[in-house]
Each structure stands twice: as C-alpha cells, then as structure tokens.
Amino acid sequence: MANGNTNSLTIDPRLLERLKGIELKSRFLVRGFYENRHRTRDFGASNEFIEHRDYQQGDDIRRIDWRVFARTNRLFVKRFEMEANMRVHFILDTSDSMRVPAEDRRPTKLDLAACITGAVAMMAVSQQDSVGLFCIGDRMEEAIPARQGMRHLAQLYQHLGAPRGRGGGNFGEVAWEVMRRLGRRGVTFLLTDALDPLDPIFETLKGLMVREQDVTLLQVLDETELTFPFDKMTEFRHPESGRRIMGDPLALRARYLARLEAHQERIRAFCHQQGVDYLRVHNGDDLITLLSSHFLQRLVRRSIRC
Amino acid sequence: MLNPLMLLGLLGLGVPVLIHLINRRRMRPRPLATLEFLDQQDVANVFAPVPRDVWQLLLRLLLLSLFVLLMARLTGPSAAVGPRAVAIVMDNSMSMKRPIPDGKTALFESQRARILELVRGMKPGDYFSFTLAGDKTFASTGFTGDRAALERCVTNAWISDGGGRGLYPAIEDGLRELRSRRAPNTALIVFSDQQLRNYRSHLENSTLAPLLRGSRIKPVFVVDPVTNGPNVELKGAEFHPEKTYLGASGKVTARLHNASETQQVVTVALKSGPVTLETRPCNLASGETAHVEIRQMFESPNDTAWGVSLSEDGFPADNDAYATMRMLKRRQVLLVTSARYPKPEGLTLGTSGADLFSCAVNPAEATGEARGETFISVKRVPVTDLERKALSMYSVVVLYGLEELASPDVVQDLAGYVRQGGGLYLIPDAAVVSSTFNRELAPLLSGFQLGDLREPKLAAPLDDNEKNVADPLLSKLIRGEWGTINDILFARYFDTLEQGNTRAALKTRDGDILLAVAEMGKGRVCIQTHSWNVEDTSLPRSLSFVGVAHAVLDRLSRPDADTEGDDRPDHIQAGAFHRMMLSQFRGLGGEVTLEGPRTYSFKIAPEDAHITVKDIYVAGAYRATHSGKTAARDRWLAVNPSPEESAAEFITADQLTDLCGGVRATATSDQLDGLFRPRRELLAPLLALVFAALAAETAGGAFLRRRRTD
Structure with a gap:
C-alpha cells in the first residue's frame, strides 16, 4: 500500500511491480512530439x-x-x-479537504492521491510517454508541463512529496482553467474527492472529452467519510469553510449516508453517460489490487475499441 | 438521626452539569470534508429537548439524591432501639481495687457485673466490643455479635497492679473503630474509676473531640462512687544493704505515706511468705511520710524474697511491697602446711609464718572468736590431708613450707584445679630444698625455678620503684599506701634461677624477685621466694601485712561463677522491663519460669545468661526456675505495685465534657439503660428506592438510545 506524507512520497514497490506490465493507452488518437x-x-x-x-x-x-x-x-x-508518444496529465486536488488527517495512521486523501499519481506516472514514463502535473487548491498552485524521462519523473515526485495548495471549494472552476491549457488529445487523470460543487467539475470533464482527452476521474475519499463510524457526541468542522456542526452521530448517520450515496450516484451516472472512466478509492482499500485491476480493464477496453 | 456532613453530597447534583460543561469546553472539533451531508436541521432535532430527556434527568437527580441520603445514613423513629454498636473499655489498673461504698466489693468487680448485664442484654444485630486496658491493652475482642464469647472475655477480665497508661489510647482506638460502624446507635462506654492521671496529659489537647465531631457516637464515661476512707499507702520497701553474707544482718526500710486527712496508726509487718516475722506499729499524721526500718538477720545461704505489708485500711491494694535479698558466697582459703607448722590449739596464736598469715586473713577466726559474719575463712590442714580435700570448694590453696606433695597425682590435681580457675599460692620456707621444689612442683611453676637460699649480710630492703616490677599486684605496698616500707626487710630468700612465664610483682632493691605471678589456664599462681616467718622477713610485723595477704588472695580467688555480674537484687514495678541476670542458667537455653502469684515463662538463649522480664502486671515475689537445672541456686524477682495508683484524684465531669469536645459524657452505671432512643436506620427503603431509580434510569437511557439509533 502506498503511504506518504507532506515531505516525501513513498510508493509501495509491489504496486509499481503490478502496474509495470500494463500498457497505458488512450481510447483516442493522440498527438505527440516524439x-x-x-x-x-x-x-x-x-x-x-x-x-x-x-x-x-x-x-x-x-x-x-x-x-x-x-x-x-x-x-x-x-x-x-x-x-x-502520449501526453499524460494529472490534475491533483490539493485543497484542505484532501488534507484532513485520517484515523489509525492511515494515509490522508492527498497522500493516497499523490501515491496513485506517482505510480501511474511511473507507468507512463516507463513506456516513454510524457507526464505533467497540475496541483489545484483554491487556485492553480503548480503547473508542470508534460515531459519524458526519469529526471522529469524525479522532479514530479518531489512535487508530489509536498504538493502545494490550500483552501478549496472551487475545484471545478480551476480545473476548467487547467483544461484550457492542456490542448487536445492526451490522457488526463483528475484526482479529487469530488466534494466541491459537481456542476463545474462535470463541465470540465465534458470540456476534456471534447478535446479528445481520455479522462479518468479518480475520486479519493476517506473511509470515515464513507462509513461515518462515529458514536459519541462530536463537533464536526469543515476543513475549508470552517463551518461547525455538533451532534450525536448515531442520530445523524442514516441521513448522512443517504445524502452521500446520492452524491456518489450522481457522479457515477455522469461518468457513465459521458464515457469518463471513474474509479473511487478510499484509504482503507487494497490499492494494489484496485489499481491493477482498473488499468487492466481499461487496457482491455481500449484494445477492443481500437 | 442524620449525619449532616454527608448532606454536603447533595452538591454532587451539580456534577452532571459540570461534566457537561467541561466536556463541551474540551471537545476538539473533528475535521470532516463531507460536512455538507450533515443537515443542520437534523442536528437541531437531535438537540431539541423532549419530555423523555427531562424525565431521565429527573431520574438521575433523584438517584443521586437518594444515594446521598443513603450515605448520610438517614434514620427514622422506630418502635424499638435499632441495632447498636457499643465499644466497652474497661480499666484494670490497680486503682480499680478501690472498694465501692458497701466496703466489700472492689469497683472492678462491681463494674464488671454491670458490663455482664449489658452483654447479656444484647439483641440480634447488636455488635459489642470489649477492651481491657491498664498500662496497655490486655484484651480486645473486636466488634462481635457473639454474646457467649463476650461474656467469657468479661468474666476472665483480671485486675493488674500496674497503672492506666493504656486507657486513653484504648478509648481512642474504640472511637476509631466505632466511626467505621454503620449502626444507628453507637456508644463508647468507659468503665473506670476515672483517675485524673490517666487523662491529664490530654486535657489541653484532646484527641477525642475530633473523633467525636461529625459522628453520632455517644461517649459515656461511667463514674461510680467509691469509698474514700482513710488510707496509708506503702510506697515501697528496700533492703540495705541489697546483698549480704550468710549470718550478717540487714535492715528493710519501708516508706509509708498517710494520704488521708486524719491521723492513722498502722502496723508494718515483715513477712517471709505467709509467715510474719516482725511487726512495727507506726503513727502517722495526715500527709506525713515516714521510713520504718526493721532489722533482719539472714541465716540461710539462699536468696530470699520478703514481703512488707500494712494493716487493712481504706484502699488495701497499696498495702504490700516486696523485696529480695541476695546472699554473697563466702571465700574459703585452704592453707596446707608442712609438719613443721602444726595448727595452734585453742585460743593460742602461734608466731610462725603460717599462723601470722591466717591471722592476717581472718583475725577473728584465727583467734577462735568468729561467729560466721566474716566473708573469708581459712581452713588449715597438714599436707597429708590435701589429697582428701575437694579442691573446688576453695577459692585459694596456699602451700606453705612445702617442697613436695604426697604424690604426683596430687600435683596434677592441683594443676587442674588452677587451670579451671583456682588460685595457688606457693610459699617456700628456709627448710625447703630448692631443687626438690623445682622438680616436684614443676607443673605448677610455669617455668619458674628457685635458686639457692640467699642470706645477705644486710637485710635487703624493698624496691620502691614501680617501674622495676612487671605486675601491679602490690603496687599499693610499693607506693606506701598501706604504711611505710622502710622497715620492711628481707633477711633470707631464694634466688631465682628461671623466671619462666611469670611476672615479678615484688623485688628487693638489689633486683631479686620476692614475688612472681603467672597465669595458668583460667587460674593464677603466685610464687613467693621467701616465707612469712619472722626470721626471714619483717613484713608480717609491718602494718602492710594484712593488705598484702588480702591483695594476693583477691588476685588469686576464683571468681564465683554463679554470681558473676548478676549480684544485683531484682525488683521492678508492675509492667516494667527488666534484664534479670541468671548466670546459673547459662548455656541451658529453653525457658525460665517465674513462679509467683502467676506463672510466666521467658526464653533464655543458650549463649546468654539473662532473661528480659516484661509484662508482669501482678505484684508479688517470683521465683526463677529452669527445668534443666532444678538444683540451681534460688533467684527471686520482686514485682511491686504501681505507687501512683494510690492517688485519689479523679477527673471532673466538666473536664470530661471538655475532653469530648463539649459533649456531656458522664453517667453512672445505673443510667446506662436509657442510653439509646428508639430509632432505626432507613437503610432498606432507601436502598430499594435507589435500585428502583437506577433501573428506571437504565431502562430509560437504553430506550432513548435505541430510538436515536433507529
């Protein structure tokens, strides 16, 4: 399992080993320089x-x-x-909601997203493709253009080790700006918790599809956000807006989970309708199995289509 | 009846509120990115007070209140007296022997009968404790509902001849134990004559008041009237001297004090066991103290115990005292002479050296006038009788004018006698052949050898320089402390061939040895190179002769193994510690039994010669025996009653009230029946209510929790 913190990026070698033989392909014709x-x-x-x-x-x-x-x-x-060659871009959500500390020494959502980014970037670089990175907080924090080579990958890892970004709440709008800089034809991964307003995100995804980008939405969540396991009177605080709510989780849990499920269903439906690849991961998942199976299925789908 | 301090527990009702506030303040907000899925309206509904919450809060507060009342041990009126916890403390000091107004019964007996009544009146649920305390706590039952055991303990209570130092601590202990009892009716009852001396040191700073404060314990100090008739107390009796020799007389001094307000005539009697030996009337004015002396001659070689008693008076307990007399052993000297020195007949006093020596040692005996008062005696026998004598009976054996003994076995016997601690004094005269002396008596000489007989033209004077002698035996003679030495001359003496292992104790001015001393085993040998015959020396005619004879005999005398280090008389006060030396039981181990009014046993270690006597609280004369040595010399221990117990000074009711922190605490034995009002602790109903409230709160809480979870 990947693990990381704000200063360094640690990727489980077993994950890299499992992803090593899987080809990263785009469903569209690409545009490359080399x-x-x-x-x-x-x-x-x-x-x-x-x-x-x-x-x-x-x-x-x-x-x-x-x-x-x-x-x-x-x-x-x-x-x-x-x-x-193919240009692979990662649009990474580095807002405060991604930095919420996880329980039981698990990685945060941002750590998990950085780890996935690093592993996929390694896949791309190892097949001579170019990788680029955009970090988005409440604005575009970092923009690393797509390049080839291990030196570039090392530079990318440095940034993933301590990704910059703060605030949040407008991932869709900023991602739209990023999308305009990407150009046409390539592969793009959006790594976010997708808890910001969905409409701007959906607009961005549509825009990317129009530009013949093979888009994958990787929704990264914390397990506690999915299960809401709290049982004592707790005061909750939103990491970005600072809004606070105190209540008995046992009484609030049922309606919370219902609303969350509706949110997820909306994302799934959109992605299915638009042909966007969608994968939801949380920090309790077995990342090795999940990612490897996802990319294998993706490869199969791309091969049949081609 | 309620314990008011416990009502402070009602403040605990604020604890739930306080916990809520503290928890609210300390609650750390948990970051949650999915906060938007929590509906503010739901939260508001969760916190909205509903009637169920109010009921639950009220139930909780009721539960707390009931618990506080339970802890406060709420009591209510009842038809009969509820369970009682009573701590009874009984004084068994000697002053409790004081008679009550009927003149026959002691206060101790009277109060014990009252305690037995109380114990027999115990009901189911009652818990009593009985403590017997004097100088210490002698018995304590702890709180028990076993009436038979309590009766047994009270019946076996005994009265000591000691003081009441342990009474106040026993009262404190009783109060502490009572504080931990939860019976609604608790009391501490102190049966005593309430002598002031037992409480005096605590009057200024009472430790009972804090123990009584905030408790429902009822303190009762029983004050029963006693006879305060005329009393003469015997403060003590001692022998002077404390030890004596057989046949000598001593006097016993009894100290009397008239503590009554009128003149008293008493008879002082000296008793040996039950036999009254001598009586002496004494007339004492009020407050007068007198010493009465009674002379007694001691005609038994054994140690003896004696009792001194007064005639009956108002307080008979202080009319007896006990004293012991230690008998010193006589010192026996065996003077063995040659046939040249026959024992003088009758009252004739010879002029030979042996005669003069006998006279110097014990003049009265030598002249036939002794009556046994002396502590030293000389038995004079011819050399032919030596082998028939039991040497161990003698402290010193003197061989006068002898160069050989009847057989070598006698010499060996003598050598063994010296090695076992005996003393041997060898005095050769001019007729002795030195070579024969050296050869025959060689085992006794420690290497010393006589030379030829020397007869200087001018009689040799004594060397008056102490530095020239190695042994300080006769240093007083040399210094002239016994008289001038200028007239002490020696006309005939033997040279010294070999000095061997001996040390010179006396020399002539020419350096010739006149007296040498040697250690031999446990004993000593003195070898003189001249005789006491007047032809040989002028010393017997000088003033110093008696001193010289006794100094030499003292040095040679075998220490008395039976009395070494333990010749003190043993007399103590009741309850005192005492180290009693018993040399005759050294090496036996086991136990030494002291038999008297009671029998006590004390361990004696095999390597020790003493026992540590303690905890004897009954006055009297106690004889020490050991099962391993029944023929040992008698030893006695006199245990005297505590002299302060005679004081008729009692604590007042006001002082007792102050002692108890303002609680009126005195009563007579007859007032004990109405001690408790009929009240009973409301334990069962309160407990039932608490459990009911607890069950309701639990059920309500579970119900609410389930509703919320659903």
Whole structure:
C-alpha cells in the first residue's frame, strides 16, 4: 500500500511491480512530439500504410511508390501512419479537504492521491510517454508541463512529496482553467474527492472529452467519510469553510449516508453517460489490487475499441 | 438521626452539569470534508429537548439524591432501639481495687457485673466490643455479635497492679473503630474509676473531640462512687544493704505515706511468705511520710524474697511491697602446711609464718572468736590431708613450707584445679630444698625455678620503684599506701634461677624477685621466694601485712561463677522491663519460669545468661526456675505495685465534657439503660428506592438510545 506524507512520497514497490506490465493507452488518437507507439492523426514514417496520394512538388522523392509509377506512369507517394508518444496529465486536488488527517495512521486523501499519481506516472514514463502535473487548491498552485524521462519523473515526485495548495471549494472552476491549457488529445487523470460543487467539475470533464482527452476521474475519499463510524457526541468542522456542526452521530448517520450515496450516484451516472472512466478509492482499500485491476480493464477496453 | 456532613453530597447534583460543561469546553472539533451531508436541521432535532430527556434527568437527580441520603445514613423513629454498636473499655489498673461504698466489693468487680448485664442484654444485630486496658491493652475482642464469647472475655477480665497508661489510647482506638460502624446507635462506654492521671496529659489537647465531631457516637464515661476512707499507702520497701553474707544482718526500710486527712496508726509487718516475722506499729499524721526500718538477720545461704505489708485500711491494694535479698558466697582459703607448722590449739596464736598469715586473713577466726559474719575463712590442714580435700570448694590453696606433695597425682590435681580457675599460692620456707621444689612442683611453676637460699649480710630492703616490677599486684605496698616500707626487710630468700612465664610483682632493691605471678589456664599462681616467718622477713610485723595477704588472695580467688555480674537484687514495678541476670542458667537455653502469684515463662538463649522480664502486671515475689537445672541456686524477682495508683484524684465531669469536645459524657452505671432512643436506620427503603431509580434510569437511557439509533 502506498503511504506518504507532506515531505516525501513513498510508493509501495509491489504496486509499481503490478502496474509495470500494463500498457497505458488512450481510447483516442493522440498527438505527440516524439516518435512512439501511440497512434496519431498525423502521417509519418511508421510501417502502417494508409493511402497513396498524388505527388506534389516538394514531396520527398523517397516516398514515391515506384511500383505504381511503373504500372500507371503516374507519380504517387505512399502515406504512412505516424506513431507518437502520449501526453499524460494529472490534475491533483490539493485543497484542505484532501488534507484532513485520517484515523489509525492511515494515509490522508492527498497522500493516497499523490501515491496513485506517482505510480501511474511511473507507468507512463516507463513506456516513454510524457507526464505533467497540475496541483489545484483554491487556485492553480503548480503547473508542470508534460515531459519524458526519469529526471522529469524525479522532479514530479518531489512535487508530489509536498504538493502545494490550500483552501478549496472551487475545484471545478480551476480545473476548467487547467483544461484550457492542456490542448487536445492526451490522457488526463483528475484526482479529487469530488466534494466541491459537481456542476463545474462535470463541465470540465465534458470540456476534456471534447478535446479528445481520455479522462479518468479518480475520486479519493476517506473511509470515515464513507462509513461515518462515529458514536459519541462530536463537533464536526469543515476543513475549508470552517463551518461547525455538533451532534450525536448515531442520530445523524442514516441521513448522512443517504445524502452521500446520492452524491456518489450522481457522479457515477455522469461518468457513465459521458464515457469518463471513474474509479473511487478510499484509504482503507487494497490499492494494489484496485489499481491493477482498473488499468487492466481499461487496457482491455481500449484494445477492443481500437 | 442524620449525619449532616454527608448532606454536603447533595452538591454532587451539580456534577452532571459540570461534566457537561467541561466536556463541551474540551471537545476538539473533528475535521470532516463531507460536512455538507450533515443537515443542520437534523442536528437541531437531535438537540431539541423532549419530555423523555427531562424525565431521565429527573431520574438521575433523584438517584443521586437518594444515594446521598443513603450515605448520610438517614434514620427514622422506630418502635424499638435499632441495632447498636457499643465499644466497652474497661480499666484494670490497680486503682480499680478501690472498694465501692458497701466496703466489700472492689469497683472492678462491681463494674464488671454491670458490663455482664449489658452483654447479656444484647439483641440480634447488636455488635459489642470489649477492651481491657491498664498500662496497655490486655484484651480486645473486636466488634462481635457473639454474646457467649463476650461474656467469657468479661468474666476472665483480671485486675493488674500496674497503672492506666493504656486507657486513653484504648478509648481512642474504640472511637476509631466505632466511626467505621454503620449502626444507628453507637456508644463508647468507659468503665473506670476515672483517675485524673490517666487523662491529664490530654486535657489541653484532646484527641477525642475530633473523633467525636461529625459522628453520632455517644461517649459515656461511667463514674461510680467509691469509698474514700482513710488510707496509708506503702510506697515501697528496700533492703540495705541489697546483698549480704550468710549470718550478717540487714535492715528493710519501708516508706509509708498517710494520704488521708486524719491521723492513722498502722502496723508494718515483715513477712517471709505467709509467715510474719516482725511487726512495727507506726503513727502517722495526715500527709506525713515516714521510713520504718526493721532489722533482719539472714541465716540461710539462699536468696530470699520478703514481703512488707500494712494493716487493712481504706484502699488495701497499696498495702504490700516486696523485696529480695541476695546472699554473697563466702571465700574459703585452704592453707596446707608442712609438719613443721602444726595448727595452734585453742585460743593460742602461734608466731610462725603460717599462723601470722591466717591471722592476717581472718583475725577473728584465727583467734577462735568468729561467729560466721566474716566473708573469708581459712581452713588449715597438714599436707597429708590435701589429697582428701575437694579442691573446688576453695577459692585459694596456699602451700606453705612445702617442697613436695604426697604424690604426683596430687600435683596434677592441683594443676587442674588452677587451670579451671583456682588460685595457688606457693610459699617456700628456709627448710625447703630448692631443687626438690623445682622438680616436684614443676607443673605448677610455669617455668619458674628457685635458686639457692640467699642470706645477705644486710637485710635487703624493698624496691620502691614501680617501674622495676612487671605486675601491679602490690603496687599499693610499693607506693606506701598501706604504711611505710622502710622497715620492711628481707633477711633470707631464694634466688631465682628461671623466671619462666611469670611476672615479678615484688623485688628487693638489689633486683631479686620476692614475688612472681603467672597465669595458668583460667587460674593464677603466685610464687613467693621467701616465707612469712619472722626470721626471714619483717613484713608480717609491718602494718602492710594484712593488705598484702588480702591483695594476693583477691588476685588469686576464683571468681564465683554463679554470681558473676548478676549480684544485683531484682525488683521492678508492675509492667516494667527488666534484664534479670541468671548466670546459673547459662548455656541451658529453653525457658525460665517465674513462679509467683502467676506463672510466666521467658526464653533464655543458650549463649546468654539473662532473661528480659516484661509484662508482669501482678505484684508479688517470683521465683526463677529452669527445668534443666532444678538444683540451681534460688533467684527471686520482686514485682511491686504501681505507687501512683494510690492517688485519689479523679477527673471532673466538666473536664470530661471538655475532653469530648463539649459533649456531656458522664453517667453512672445505673443510667446506662436509657442510653439509646428508639430509632432505626432507613437503610432498606432507601436502598430499594435507589435500585428502583437506577433501573428506571437504565431502562430509560437504553430506550432513548435505541430510538436515536433507529
């Protein structure tokens, strides 16, 4: 299981080992700068033949299909599919609601999200893809553009070890701004507890889908938020707004869980409708099993679609 | 009846509120990111007071109130006296022997009968304790409902001849125990003659008042009238001297004090056991103290115990005293002479050295005038009788003018006698052949050897320089403390060939040894190089001769094993500690029994020669015996009653009231019946209410909790 704190990022090696052989693919054609195995909309020099086109002045004569010329006496050039690398972006919610201390020495939601980010980033880098990171509190705190290589990954890990960010409550709006900077075609992971107003988040997700981004919403929650296990009179405080409520949890529990379930159902329904991958994790989950199965299923889905 | 201090517990009703406030203040807010799913309206509903909460609060407060009342031991009126807890403390000091007005019965007996009545009147649920205290607590039953055991203990109560120092502590202990009893009717009853001396040191700073404060204990100091008739007290009796020799007389001094307000005539009697030996009338004015002396001759070699008593008076307990007399052993000297020195007949006093020596040791005996008063005697026998004598009977054996004995066995016997602690004094005369002396008596000489007989032309004077002698035996002679030594000359004496292991105690001015001393086993040997014959020396004619003879005999005398270190008479006051030396029981171990009015046993360690006597509170003469040595010399311990107990000074009712912190605490024995009012503790109904309230609160709480959870 991954574990982390505000100063360093610790990822369970077993998680990395399980994710190592799983390919990270996008359901869309990607746009990349370097040659890689991901299909793009551009034409390039791969082995995948696409079509013949009339020779135009300026074309590379090495691309002329001399066999066709011999049969038809016309100059055609062969066009091949271009394969490029993929840009993977992580939009990480670093607001105060993600920093709520967990019980029983478990990782906080932010630790868990950072750990997942680090593991997936390792997946991407190991298959020569570029990774970028955006940290969002009540504004965009950090913006690390997507790059390749282990040095970049190490830099990313440094930031994940102590992600900056405070406040919160407007994740959807800030994520919209981030979305506009991402450009088209790529893979994007949103890691948030999704407890802020959902409509802006949904708008952002739609925008990303329009930009042909393969989007995954990773909702990270604390187990106590899901089960509400308190049994003594407690005063609760919202970490971002500071609002306080004191009450008997035993009396409040049933309605709380009902409202939370409705919230979750709304997210699930939206993601299903829009084709957004959705995964909910909490700090009591077995992260190794959960992530590995999720990415395997994702790979299968992408392969069938392709 | 209610314990008012316990009502302070009602303040505990504020505790739930206080706990709520403290908890509220200390509650740390828990961060919860999903707070928006908690509806403020739900919270408001949770905190809304409902009738069930009010009932629950009231039930809780009722529960607390009932518990406080239970702890306060609420009592209510009843048809009969409820369970009683009574601590009875009885004084058994000697002053309780004072008679009540009927003149026959002692106060102790009268009050014991009253206690027995109380005990026999015990009902089921009553718990009594009985404590017998004098100089210490002699018996304590603890609180019990066993009437038979209490009766037995009261019946076996006895009266001591000691004081009442332990009475006040016993009262304190009784109060402390009573405070822990929960009976509604509690009382402390003190049966005593209430002598002031038992309370005096506590009057200024009473420790009873704090114990009584805030409790429902009823203190009762029983004050019964006693006869305060004319009384002459015997304050004590001692012998002077405390030890004497057989045949000598001593006097016993009795100290009397007339404590009554009129002139009294009493008869002082000296008793040996039940036999009255001598009486002496005495006329004492009021407040007068007198010493009465009675002379007594001691004709038994054994230690004896004596009683001194007065004729009957108002307080007979202080009319007896006891004293012991230690008998010293006589010192026996065996003077063995050669045939040249026959024992003088009749009253004739010879002039030989042996005669002069006998005379110096005991002139009266030597002249036939002794009557046994002397502590030393000389038995003079010819050398032929020596082997028939039991040497162990003698402190010193003197061989005068002898160079050989009847047989070597006699010499060996003598050597053994010295090694076992005996003293041997060798005095050769001019007729002795030194070589024979050295050879025959060699086992006795410790290496000393006589040389030739020397007859200087001018008689040799004594060396008056103490530095020249190694043994200080005759240092007083050398210093001239017994008279001048200028006229002491020695005309004939033996040279010294070998000094051996001996030390010179006397020398001539020329350095010749005149007297040498040697240690031999446990005993000592003195070897003289001259005789006491007047032809040999002028010493017997000097003033110093008696001193020299006794000094030498003192040094040589075997210490009396039976009386070493324990020649003090043993007399104590009742209850005192005493280290009683009993050398005759050394090495026996086991127990020494003291038999007298009562019998006591005390352990004696095998390596010790003493017992530690304690806790003897009955006056009288006690004889010490040991089962391992029945033929041992008699030893006696005199235990005398406490002299202060005669004082007829009693604490007043006001003083007792002050002692108890303002509570009126005196009553007579007859007033004890109406001590308690009929009240009973409301324990059962209160307990039932508490349990009912507890059950209701629990059920209500569970119900509310279930409703909220659902």
